[in-house]
Amino acid sequence: MANKLDAAAVLSLCVVLAFTLAGQSAAAGRYYGxxxxxxxxxxxxxxxxxxxxxxxxxxxxxxxxxxxxxxxxxxxxxxxxxxxxxxxxxxxxxxxxxxxxxxxxxxxxxxxxxxxxxxxxxxxxxxxxxxxxxxxxxxxxxxxxxxxxxxxxxxxxxxPESTFDFDQLQNNFNARGFSVEELVVLSGAHSIGVAHLSSYQDRLGRADSTPIDPDYQAALNKTTPLSLLQKGQNPTVPNNVRDETAAFQTDAAYDPVAMGVSPEKIVLDNSYYHNNLVNKVLFESDWVLRTDGDAADKLEEYKENATEWHSDFAAAMVKLSSxxxxxxxxxxxxxxxxxxxxxxx
Ligand code: HEM
Missing domain, CATH: 1.10.520.10 (Peroxidase; domain 1)
Known part of the structure; x- marks a missing residue:
């Protein structure tokens, strides 16, 4: 019995390792000559x-x-x-x-x-x-x-500031020749990284003016209450609820798998669009993309079509880098x- 269990454990470890290595090797070792x-x-x-x-x-x-x-x-x-x-x-x-x-x-x-x-x-x-x-x-x-x-x-x-409304974001991007579509595609970068409490403080108490899912808001208030700012502390949280701890996700009623999101952390992917469409994004500037018809259509499109987002994001980064x-x-x-x-x- 013990041997059988050991063999099963070794086998599952091998499977996990194989997947991990496959994930890593997809991008590792890409050289340009x-x-x-x-x-x-x-x-x-x-x-x-x-x-x-x-x-x-x-x-x-x-x-x-x-x-x-x-x-x-x-x-x-x-x-x-x-x-x-x-x-x-x-x-x-x-x-x-x-x-x-x-x-x-x-x-x-x-x-x-x-x-x-x-x-x-x-x-x-x-x-x-x-x-x-x-x-x-x-x-x-x-x-x-x-x-x-x-x-x-x-x-x-x-x-652009995290408290910008849609018009301010659109004007800011247009001033550099970037369209609403490119604004939406580049905002998907918020599937990775972290933000300081001072950058999303406006989202903790004003649910009526910039809708944020109440469970997500409560979880943020629990881990990083506004009072910390008064105490001179400015902690960070992940931009993406996917990258939060299991306890936070329970509080936030967020189950990545049920949402159709890969639970793997710190991955640049289209999870941002899944989260945005259920009001589980950190910044007002993320959420306000829902308030414009064209931008909202793009949020849906990128949620449904990861491949399209990958290639549009790459194209927008080329433009940005140029x-x-x-x-x-x-x-x-x-x-x-x-x-x-x-x-x-
Ligand atoms: C659309 C307007 C945007 C606004 C208002 C905005 C705002 C912010 C804010 C407030 C933070 C957190 C800063 C902090 O508190 O530490 C942040 C983080 C980040 N932003 Fe944006 N951002 C915008 C667009 C972009 C774009 C176009 C990209 C890249 C293509 C980007 C990539 C990131 C990344 C990767 C982080 C995490 C950085 C880290 O963890 O070190 N953002 N953004």
Whole structure:
């Protein structure tokens, strides 16, 4: 009897291992035959294998870099001649931005062979590939140049806020040539990563103005009550209820499998659309996509058709990663955190 049980346990372990390895190998080991891209790839694979949470940070970094002055590595700067130390990183909107040390590590290996802006774009691309199990993959050229300005004020004024209503989101995306469809497709990035309490505090007490599922809201209030902010604490929770603990999911009446969502955590997939359509998304800016007819149709479409979302997300990331750098002085920085010169004319 004991032997039979042991054999069954070994067999199920093998099955679990085989599935795990299959999932990992779908995206692992994708190389490009190009020194810059291969170096980025190797380091991103290593970093995600060590700590998967670096992956969402890298995807977000592409958005926050390219949305401000185009893709110019401005988000990485600690100091510039015109902005001093009040750079984009210091913007309130950039709370939680991460991945800077990994970008430094990659830059140290590549030296003048790659701009910091290219490293950000390639690292985000590889993170999306790995976190989607190889389902989101796109090619993008190199050749981006690094900018020499980076202003916290400009970032705060131009990146979308989690309290935006639909018109504000639409205007913000249109200003950079992105459609409502692309807004909906890119918002699916919130299937991964985390958010600070300060970023979703408006969702904890105002259920009437921005509908949020009451069980999900109660679970959030239980784990991260608003009172923590008054005590000077600002904890994080997963953006995706799928990535919450089992206890949280019980409180939130969320059963991923019953919802048709894969329970595997920190996976970039279309679970965001399943969750949004039952009001179990964190930000007001996520939920408000339901208030526009075209956007709501797209939410349904991406919920039903994961393959379509994977390919539309990849296409939108290509467009995002290609936003041209703006300004008059460009260079390939020696160190991603500072400009090469002290003055530019
Ligand atoms: C549509 C407008 C958007 C708004 C209002 C928004 C807002 C936010 C906020 C408030 C956070 C949490 C920050 C914190 O508290 O730490 C966040 C996290 C994140 N966002 Fe967005 N976002 C938007 C679009 C996007 C886009 C276009 C992408 C990428 C394509 C993206 C990717 C992410 C990722 C991956 C995270 C998690 C980062 C991490 O865990 O390190 N977001 N977003």
């Amino acid at each position: 190009d020194k810059v891209q291969d170096t980025v790839r190797k380091e991103v694979e290593k970093a995600i294998a060590y700590d998967r949470s670096i992956g969402p940070a890298l995807v977000r970094l592409v958005f926050h870099d390219c949305w401000i002055n185009g893709c110019d590595g401005s988000v990485l700067l600690d100091k510039t001649p015109t902005d001093g130390t009040n750079t984009e990183k210091k913007a309130v909107i950039n709370i939680g931005l991460a991945g800077f040390q990994l970008i430094d590590t990659i830059k140290q290996q590549l030296g003048p062979n790659a701009s910091c802006a290219d490293i950000v774009a390639f690292a985000g691309r590889d993170a999306a590939d790995i976190l989607s199990g190889g389902k989101i993959f796109y090619t993008i050229p190199g050749g981006r140049k690094d900018g020499v300005v980076s202003s916290a004020k400009v970032a705060d004024a131009n990146l 936003l041209p750098a703006q300004g008059k002085n460009f260079e390939i920085r020696k160190n991603c955190r500072v400009t090469n010169k002290q003055y530019y004319y």
